[in-house]
Amino acid sequence: MIARYQAIESILAQIGSDDLVVSTTGMISRELFTLKDRPGNFYMIGSMGLASAMGLGLAIQAPSKRVFVLEGDGSALMSLGTLPLIASEQPANLVHIILDNEAYESTGRQPSISSNFDLAQTAAATGYPWTRRIEDLEELEAALTEAAAGGQLGLILVKAGIAPIEGIPRVSHTPEEIRDRFRGAVQSPYSTYPFRRSHASASLLRSDGLP
């Protein structure tokens, strides 16, 4: 089983400096912030369920940017109607990633209903042209490479384990700082410079005893 922060590390390795990431409320934004804080990350620290809507609006209006939406199963379920909307609009520059640990981990690991069905199949049924269900890191890296090169709307469902990072910080920027630097990233000219992830900061987080 993939730990969620490992999935986020893999995703970060595929993200270029010019790419935009919209991450959902709770632990996903906190893990993204801790693993690699960058101006192109929009930490949606409230409004559960809204990250995919904002990602869709960005993908349509900033077509030269790749947009990654990072959300959980709870967030995807809360705004399930956004799936057919995204599929209808079908922006080719949007990669929708659902980190599915079958729980509301941020509020205390209460179970969600996503263990009863497959959100990747749901997305495919609504019209996503490319979907993958991922259960290990190798599959995830291959899927991310394919999605990044694909030139079409894609959804990756990552089945993740519950693996909290002890003492993980909250996002320390003020909401207006998050907004302003993200606005700068959206409007920055196109760049192909590859982002280099920090192995050092990621390895520190493994002190929680996870493999």
Add this chain to the structure above:
Amino acid sequence: MDAHDFWAALKGRGMNFFSGVPDSSFHDAYNAMLNDPEIRYVPAVREDVALGIASATYFTGGLGGVILQNSGVGNLVNPLTSFNLMYKIPALLVVGWRGYGGPPSDAPEHWIMGAKTPQFFDLLEIPYEILEPDNLDTVLDGLLANIKERSVPGALLVRAGVIS
């Protein structure tokens, strides 16, 4: 006022991206927008989703618009309080005002929200203006200036029959 004049006034102020859920209060205006090649419209599934989509316009340097019936104001309370008002991300809400004047002016499902719509915006400290057939330029200029100055969403309340 004529629907085309309404959209021309918004486009003339730089607005060309909208998302929303339709309302019969501006049925004619809605159709005019759908047929306008200068407006990009995303037909959202809920009002909060529409606000998320239209808020993205701010990051590209513009101002997005949301179209909704006032029954959807309740669906906006969470994104308004924990997204737009928190990050200070502006948007224009074009709100069809059903149930205006209370019973028996509209269907029963609109009576309570019809009476309380302005109070919701007052409670959230969101500026709003009431559109009349002859005040389009004045209310738009005032509302958009307020939205820009405070960097918050603002609402334009539209009763049935004001735009045709």
